[in-house]
Amino acid sequence: AQSVTQLGSHVSVSEGALVLLRCNYSSSVPPYLFWYVQYPNQGLQLLLKYTSAATLVKGINGFEAEFKKSETSFHLTKPSAHMSDAAEYFCAVSDGSGGSYIPTFGRGTSLIVHP
Amino acid sequence: ETGVTQSPTHLIKTRGQQVTLRCSSQSGHNTVSWYQQALGQGPQFIFQYYREEENGRGNFPPRFSGLQFPNYSSELNVNALELDDSALYLCASSPEGAASNEQYFGPGTRLTVT
Numbered sequence: 001a002q003s004v005t006q007l008g009s010h011v012s013v014s015e016g017a018l019v020l021l022r023c024n025y026s027s028s029v030p031p032y033l034f035w036y037v038q039y040p041n042q043g044l045q046l047l048l049k050y051t052s053a054a055t056l057v058k059g060i061n062g063f064e065a066e067f068k069k070s071e072t073s074f075h076l077t078k079p080s081a082h083m084s085d086a087a088e089y090f091c092a093v094s095d096g097s098g099g100s101y102i103p104t105f106g107r108g109t110s111l112i113v114h115p
Numbered sequence: 116e117t118g119v120t121q122s123p124t125h126l127i128k129t130r131g132q133q134v135t136l137r138c139s140s141q142s143g144h145n146t147v148s149w150y151q152q153a154l155g156q157g158p159q160f161i162f163q164y165y166r167e168e169e170n171g172r173g174n175f176p177p178r179f180s181g182l183q184f185p186n187y188s189s190e191l192n193v194n195a196l197e198l199d200d201s202a203l204y205l206c207a208s209s210p211e212g213a214a215s216n217e218q219y220f221g222p223g224t225r226l227t228v229t
Contacts, residue, residue, distance in 0.1 A: 009155075036220075043119070043205055043220035044158070090157050102148065102171055103218070105157035 002027045004093045006106035014114045019063075019078040021109050023091030026072065031095040033074040034103060035065055038088040047089075050074060061085070086113045119208050119221035127227045133194045136224045140187040140208030146170070147189045148218060149181060152203040164189060193226075201228045 007022040025031060032051050036044040048059025055067045065076045074091060088110050092103040120139045128134050140147050146165045150158035160173035164183035178194040187208070193200060203225050207218035 041222075041225075043121075043222045044207075045220070046217065049217065092157075102160050102163060102173075104160075107155075107157050 002093045002095045002104050004091050004106040006091050006109050010110045012112040013081045016080050019081045021076040021089050023074045025093040027095040029095045031093045034092040035076050036090045081113045083113050119219050121221040121224050125225045128196050132196050136191040136204050138189045138206035144208035144210050146209040148207045149191045150205040196228045198228050
């Protein structure tokens with residue numbers, strides 16, 4: 001069974017500081033992993049995805065994530081936070097178990113960016 | 116190419132009533148999934164439709180039902196509304212059939228049950 005844990009319901013950073021949002025997954029087979037962003041009153045937008053190619057995945061808006069199998073992690077980073085990055089971020093895992101690729105989402109991490 | 120759209124954006128219903136939410140997928144996307152997102156939570160999978168047939172279902176009771184139409188639109192119906200049904204309902208379409216691993220989300224419908 002697949003599951004995902006996002007450590008920290010809220011992360012607060014200053015503008016220009018490093019952003020690190022943590023995600024650990026559990027899967028019985030090599031998974032697909034995703035990060036989505038959700039701005040207030042909007043749906044989810046895909047930031048990046050890991051599909052068993054390069055372990056370092058680059059996404060939109062300067063975000064990237066590294067797949068670490070030994071740590072079962074897929075943490076999201078951005079070198080320098082922008083005020084516009086303030087949003088809710090969701091990590092999701094999909095491993096195709098039972099022939100279904102329905103993703104399981106974490107509970108989300110709210111990123112707060114201070115001026 | 117238009118994105119995924121949902122209607123209405125907001126809805127207020129009374130406990131016990133029935134509601135229908137609508138979604139229009141991106142053209143050519145033959146798979147649509149519906150999710151319930153309670154306040155402060157991640158999206159929870161309700162069900163998925165592929166080529167107008169239900170293709171998977173999450174842990175939701177039968178009063179949650181759906182339809183998918185040939186024109187890439189779909190509906191989520193909820194009968195006998197309960198207070199806990201208050202949430203943001205998201206639909207997401209996929210371009211490559213049932214095995215696709217990438218989903219495109221609509222903006223959601225905010226349902227409030229009083």
